[in-house]
Amino acid sequence: MKLTLKNIYLITLCTSLFLGFMSCELEDTVEEEKAPSEPEVILNTENSIMSFLVVLNDVEYKAEIDTLNNSILLILPFGTDLTSILPNVIVPENATISPNPSSVQNYEEGVIFTITAEDGSTKEYEVTIIAPSDENNIIDLTIENELSQSIRGFIDEESKSILFEVPNTLDLSAVKVSFTVPDMAISEPESDSVIDLSSTTTFSITAENGDVLEYTVSAYTENLLTNPNGDNNGSGWTFSPNTGVETNSEYGNIFYVTANDGDFSPHINQTINFPRDYSDKYVLFIGNLTTEKVIEDSITRHSYLWANQIGDFSPDDWIYMQGMIHSVGANEWEVVSGAHKLLPNVTGTYFKIAQGLRNGDPYDGTTCKFRDLEVRLFESAEDAAIYVSQIYNQ
Missing domain, CATH: 2.60.40.2340 (Immunoglobulin-like)
Known part of the structure; x- marks a missing residue:
C-alpha cells in the first residue's frame, strides 16, 4: 500500500495521542499508589479489674x-x-x-x-x-468428776493457761471436757470430748479469720494436808512441846510454835502420801505466816515451812525443800510459798512448820503463827505460780 504524506501524518498523530494517554494513566496510577492510606483503628480489649x-x-x-x-x-x-x-x-x-x-x-x-x-x-x-471475727478465746471450760459433777477451770488469759483443781480420786486418763468458744470459732479438741488430763494438754482455738490461739490445760490436786485447819485439836498432825492450835476471832484456827531458850527447833509436822505417780512434777507448799518478834538481818524467830521428799531414793538424791521463810516485820502476816520439783519414784513428803534459829541468836519465848496451810501437786512450776498469785485464798 502506498503511504501518502497525509496518511503518515495521521498515523503519527494517533500514535502520539495514544502514548500521551497511556502516560497520563500511568502517572495517575502511581500517584494513587503513593497516596497515604487511612490509619486502622485498634480498640482496647482489656476488661479486667486491676x-x-x-x-x-x-x-x-x-x-x-x-x-x-x-x-x-x-x-x-x-x-x-x-x-x-x-x-x-x-x-x-x-x-x-x-x-x-x-x-x-x-x-x-x-x-x-x-x-x-x-x-x-x-x-x-x-x-x-x-469482716471475720478475730475472737479465739475459751470463754468457759469444765470437766466432769467421777460423779458427773462439773468442775470449772480457772482461765489465766495472760499466760493462756487453764487450771483444774481435781479430786485426788479422779481418773485423769479419761475426762470429759466441755467448753464455750466464740461464734464461728473452731476448737481442737471439740467440746464434749474425752481427754487425758494426767499431764498437760493443749487446746487450739481458730477464729473465723484464721488466727489461732493455744491454751495449756492442766490439773492440780486438792489440798493434800489432812485437817489443814487444825480442827479437833489438830487431829492428823504431830506436835512438839509448846506448839498447838489456837482459835482467833478473825482467822479461826491458827497453828502456833513457841520457842523458849534451850529448845531444839520445836515444830508441827505431817507426813503426806501422794495419790498417784507425780515423778518429775512439782509440789507447792504455801501458808500465811507471822511472828511476834524479829531480829534484824536474822532468820531467828521468823516462822518457816520445810519439807523433804519420800521415796525410793539413794542418799545422794535426798532433797530438802526449804527457803520458805517469813521475811517481813513482827506481827505482819505474809504469804510464804515454794514450788519444788519432785524426784522420780517419789511417793510422798514430810512437811513441817517451825521457827527459825541462827547460831548465836537464842530462842526467847517468841511465838510464830501459821494459817491457811496447803500442800498441792502441779504439772509445772508455772502452774504453781499462777495458783499462788491468782487462786490461793481468793
Missing part, C-alpha cells in the same frame, strides 16, 4: 483478685460495717464498670461488677467483702 481496695482509718486494705475464676475477696477488720463500703476500683483505659462502685455500698452479700472493654467485650467479677 485493683480493688478500701481505705479505713487511713489504712489501705487490698483485695485478692482471682483472675482464673473472676472473683475478688477483701478481708476487713472485725466489726467493719459492710453496709457502708466505698471501694477504690481501677479498670483498664477506656473500659467502663457497672454498677458504679461509688453507688454500691452494701456488701453484706456478694456484688457482681461488669467490666466493658473499649471494644465492647465484657467480663463479670463477683466481689465478696467480709
